[in-house]
Amino acid sequence: MTGIRYKTLGCLTAVLAGLLFLVAARGPELGFRQTGGIAGRITYAMFPSDESFEPTDAVVYLTGEGLAEAPGVAQAERRVSLLDQIDYTFVPRVLPVVVGAEVRFRNGDSELHNIHTFAGDRGANRMFNRSQLPGLTFTETFERPDSIQVRCDLHSQMIAHILVLPNVFHAMPAEDGSYSLAGVPPGTYELTAWHEFFGRVTVPVEVASGGITRADLTFSDPLE
Numbered sequence: 001m002t003g004i005r006y007k008t009l010g011c012l013t014a015v016l017a018g019l020l021f022l023v024a025a026r027g028p029e030l031g032f033r034q035t036g037g038i039a040g041r042i043t044y045a046m047f048p049s050d051e052s053f054e055p056t057d058a059v060v061y062l063t064g065e066g067l068a069e070a071p072g073v074a075q076a077e078r079r080v081s082l083l084d085q086i087d088y089t090f091v092p093r094v095l096p097v098v099v100g101a102e103v104r105f106r107n108g109d110s111e112l113h114n115i116h117t118f119a120g121d122r123g124a125n126r127m128f129n130r131s132q133l134p135g136l137t138f139t140e141t142f143e144r145p146d147s148i149q150v151r152c153d154l155h156s157q158m159i160a161h162i163l164v165l166p167n168v169f170h171a172m173p174a175e176d177g178s179y180s181l182a183g184v185p186p187g188t189y190e191l192t193a194w195h196e197f198f199g200r201v202t203v204p205v206e207v208a209s210g211g212i213t214r215a216d217l218t219f220s221d222p223l224e
């Protein structure tokens with residue numbers, strides 16, 4: 001009796017091992033198990049009292065070798081992102097874009113605004129200050145990674161941030177702080193969370209083929 005049971009168990013194990021081997025061997029050829037993912041939560045040790053603070057205005061992004069060449073980069077470069085001005089507010093307040101992507105600035109109000117950009121990293125990209133009549137649009141491209149502050153000199157409450165990122169692997173958190181990055185080539189990278197009120201928090205991450213790496217990030221020290 002016991003012998004038969006062991007035999008059955010042995011057979012099942014062999015079949016399972018065979019299946020796993022097949023999946024592992026043919027996975028790349030079948031077009032799956034080649035990439036992995038990262039998922040986690042963005043949390044704040046404290047909330048700044050500034051009324052323009054929004055926890056969802058954070059950006060999580062990945063840096064490291066090989067990411068800029070990963071599939072999807074070309075499509076991201078062709079995508080045009082819109083930074084609008086509605087009711088004396090930049091919409092969205094935080095705009096992540098990939099290097100080389102077009103950013104369209106639009107004045108959706110019926111009053112004059114201007115677009116004044118301030119580089120985080122001086123010299124990375126060409127900065128500008130342009131007045132903008134109601135209804136007008138213009139496009140700009142940023143060629144190097146940076147965090148650029150955008151202001152309107154006529155209305156001091158108008159502030160936005162364009163985060164120029166080196167690759168497509170970035171996300172903004174949902175209301176509950178959760179985020180996820182999919183289709184990441186296996187490798188070791190740095191995962192950074194950025195928020196205008198906190199600056200950056202970075203952790204190393206390892207992504208394995210077919211796996212989801214858990215990475216939670218906490219903003220603890222607000223900028224002065």
Ligand SMILES: [Cu+2]
Pocket residue numbers: 088112113114152153154155158
């Ligand atoms: Cu304005």
